[in-house]
Amino acid sequence: MTRIPGLRALLILFVATASVAGCAGRGQDAAPDRGHSPAAAAPRPAIHLGTDGGRALVPGGPPLPFRVSVAGLTEAQAARRVLALYIGTVPDRLQIREDGTWRDVPLQWTNEQDDDGEFAAVLPLSHRGKARKQIEFRIFTADQRRSYVDGQVPAVSDTIAAQLAPARKGWVPDTHPAASASRVRLPVDPTHLAIEVPQLLRATEGGPPVEWEVRVRNVAGKLTRSGLRIAITLSPGAAGRSVSRLHWSIDQGGRWTDLTGRVHVETDEFALEPGASRTVRIRIALPTGATSKNTGDLAAALSAAVSAPWWPSDPDEPSGVSLDAESTNVLAQG
DSSP: OOOOOOEEOOOOOOOOOSSOEEEOOOOEESOOOTTSOGGGOOOOOEEEEEEOTTOOBOTTSSOEEEEEEEESOOHHHHTTEEEEEEESSOOSEEEEEETTEEEEOOOEESOSSSSOOOEEEEEESEETTEEOOEEEEEEEOOBOGGGSBTTBOOGGGGEEEEEEEEOOTTOOOOSSOOTTSEEEEOOBOOOEEEEEOOSEEEEETTSOOEEEEEEEEEEESSOOEEEEEEEEEEEESSTTOOOTTOEEEEEETTEEEEOTTOSEEEOOOEEEOTTOEEEEEEEEEOOTTSOOTTTTTEEEEEEEEEEOTTSOOOSSOSOOSBSSOEEEEEEEEO
16 A cells, blocks of 8 residues: 655644644654755645534534644645544544535445454645645444453544645545644543343233333443433344334333334433433334244344434434344244
């Protein structure tokens, strides 16, 4: 894979807040302007990274904003360079603020051969004919506790790195940023939301409803998680089957609300203090003929995830906050 040319930059001191320790790097700018004498050359480019003080990256929490400042480039120089941004975590979404609105920035994995890589974004340093000097980003990360090592956040997951490169056609970022790349270290809060559901639920076709519970707990960290909802989905037991005839309902403060004909429901918003939990009760009844010889005894599946109003909508993964939904198979018994 093509190596990223070195960067010529000044050593920048990143002033850390009480909770954020950043660092800036220095390297060579690999694309000096031709046709200009050294005395007339523009200052060497320098990159700063920073975050809003006092904020931590909470996997599954609200997006964390951060800034990239680029100095020492003329507009002509910026037009010939790109910013390579390395995200040392598993980002679900990276957005940039441009023209007063947030838009998505495409992310790519830097190593197609194996897992030894990072997610990276490549951004032109010229926007609407002007050099980018102050760039605002925000990052969304899902709650991925089950993929952590021994329940701990990997060390690399709290670092974002940035460096400049020539704007060449076909250029791709190297597997990892250069040692001289500017970096900011983000505090990561261990707050984690656990979703608990039973593994199996058995019901009799044509019989009374059975009850299913989903419990969400704030099991770690010191933060109260707010703006949460529990998203519940009812799915058929086999492809081509329908759940429109399955009678199911949700307990809403002691009142059961019928959901028959629907496939998805979300609770009202709630907050969880550290160690607190929220339980939702669902009742489901299987009509006669809910299964067939082709489906076996699997009549349906109930799944639960955590959602939040600030999470960007995604038709494929509408929950977003939790990495994976927890599911229970609903089996028909004679």
